[in-house]
Amino acid sequence: MATVIFIKEGAQNPSVMHAVINYCKQERKTFDSNSKRRLVSGINCDGENSYCEFMATKKVYGKDNGIYFYHYAQSFSPTEKLTPEQAHEVSLEFAERAWPGHEVMVATHCDAEHIHSHFVVNSVGFESGMKLRQSPSTLRHLRKLSDEICVAHGLTVLDPYEGGGNRMSTREYRARMKGESWKQKLADDIDKAMEFSGSRDEFERAMSILGYRMTWTDERKYLTFHCPNGRSCRDKNLHDEKYLKNNIENELNQRALSDSSSELIQPTGWEDSRELYEQHLRERALAKEESQRIADSYSSTGNIISGGIGNLAGAVSRIIDDDSEDSEERRKRIEGQENGAAIGALIGAGVGLITGIANKKEAQPQEPDDEDEDDSQREEILREVFDEDEYDDDFYDDEDEGFIMSM
The missing domain is CATH 1.10.287 (Helix Hairpins)
Incomplete structure (x- = not known):
């Protein structure tokens, strides 16, 4: 399972493009200890020399102004058990099909739990000299293409995602990489709460223990999380489809139906969390037997x-x-x-x-009684296990939908 996000840059000029390319190519992030090589490549260019080639193309066509580049990332789930080299091959195929006629630098980062690839795309086509045009539907098209390639490689995909929140500012992206993003903290806490939740009531109770409130009604399309730091965030702005209201509800419904056949279980993005939840249930049952x-x-x-x-x-x-x-x-x-x-x-x-x-x-x-015992045990475990880290107030939620690039 992979997801594609658009990383919005705050400025567009040669210096910013150079800095972004250098960030993506860092050896400590791209070196694969298994294959003993750096996972940096190029489509229609030399990945290591991509900045110079991008600038040369722009000067040939006299278009070294305006939008210089586009920055995307493709993140893979740890459940896929992909090697960094395999992820890099998938990303190369995606880049070649996503931006034909354009130079693309592809760098796969394998220094984090989630393997992910960066794409820096030259805005000027090296053959036609035409500038790349994007629209609010571009991201949906790219994600659909990513899903097709994932299926061809035997990877899982989620249901088609129609939201417009899968874009991320450079500031937020860097904050996530440093562990300073309050949105990432929210996403991590949702993950923890889901590990102990088998129903909507249990999930709401777990989130309450962590200091969150939620606006969750049948009339609203989105879930809204109200954080301890005073900020609010819609599910669609967490940059992962599994946090969408529909996927959380489907997952909790599947957990409530313990006798569900495998044919009825649909992908929700919470498969790893479901295994942890079932493990907690087994441990609790063993503890009860030992107590008796x-x-x-x-x-x-x-x-x-x-x-x-x-x-x-x-x-x-x-x-x-x-x-x-x-x-x-x-x-x-x-x-x-x-x-x-x-x-x-x-x-x-x-x-x-x-x-x-x-x-x-x-x-x-x-x-x-059994129900009260389960509730008290869950709350005790959550209180002991969950972190009480302070939130960083420097980064703000972006509620806009979609994105439009001006040429």
């Missing part, structure tokens, strides 16, 4: 000790209370009394143990 086993063990031990002490007490009582005795019986009684101290110590230890167990049982809270 320990409780049964305490009960059994108490009965054994109680019975033993009763027998000992009866024997001692018979020895001490019998007054019709001859000298031999008296001798035996005295010996019994001398041994009584040791027996009494044993009785005292047994009584103390039983009392301790009884007190411990009395101190334990009343066993809640």
Whole structure:
């Protein structure tokens, strides 16, 4: 599964284009330890020398002004188990088909958990000299093409996405790469909440524990997340289709139907999260079984000790209370009394143990019903596991839909 985003640059000039190309080509990001090579290539150009070739093409046609380049990224899901080299090959095929007649620098970054490729596209065609024209529908076209290529390579895809929020400013993109984006923090917290949620109510409760509010109604097309930092963000502006209202609802519905057949399960983007959720359910069931086993063990031990002490007490009582005795019986009684101290110590230890167990049982809270127990356990786990990191207020949500490039 791959998603394509448009990275909006704040300025357009040779210096900015040079800086973006250099950023994409960084060796620490592009070096693949498996293939022992840098994953930097070019379509209709030499990837390593792409800046110079871009500028040469512009000067030949006298179009070294206006829009200099376009910047896109294609991100792959870790669930695909792609190697960096395989991802690079998919991206090369995508670039060749997406921008025919244009020079494209392709760089695949493999230094993060999510392998992703960058595309820097020369705005001027090297054969025709015509400038690349884009429209609000361009991103949807590119994503459809990416899906076709992914299917051909045996990768999964999501349902067609009609939203316009899969574009990202350079500032936000860099903030994400540095771990400073509040939107990325929101997305990470949604991921964590989904790991413990099997229904809409549980998801809303988990998000509430993390400090979020949600506007989630049947009448609204989008989910709106209200963050602890005071910002609000629609689902479509998180740059990943899995966060869309429809995909979250479908995933939670599938989790609620534990007996769903594989034929009925549709891709939602939450497959990894579903496995973690099911793992949490198994761990919770095992913990409950172990708790019951320990409780049964305490009960059994108490009965054994109680019975033993009763027998000992009866024997001692018979020895001490019998007054019709001859000298031999008296001798035996005295010996019994001398041994009584040791027996009494044993009785005292047994009584103390039983009392301790009884007190411990009395101190334990009343066993809640299954539903309340599940809810309290989920909230306790969420409170312990979830981070309480502060949010960065420097980056703002962008609510605009689509994008239009001026030539």
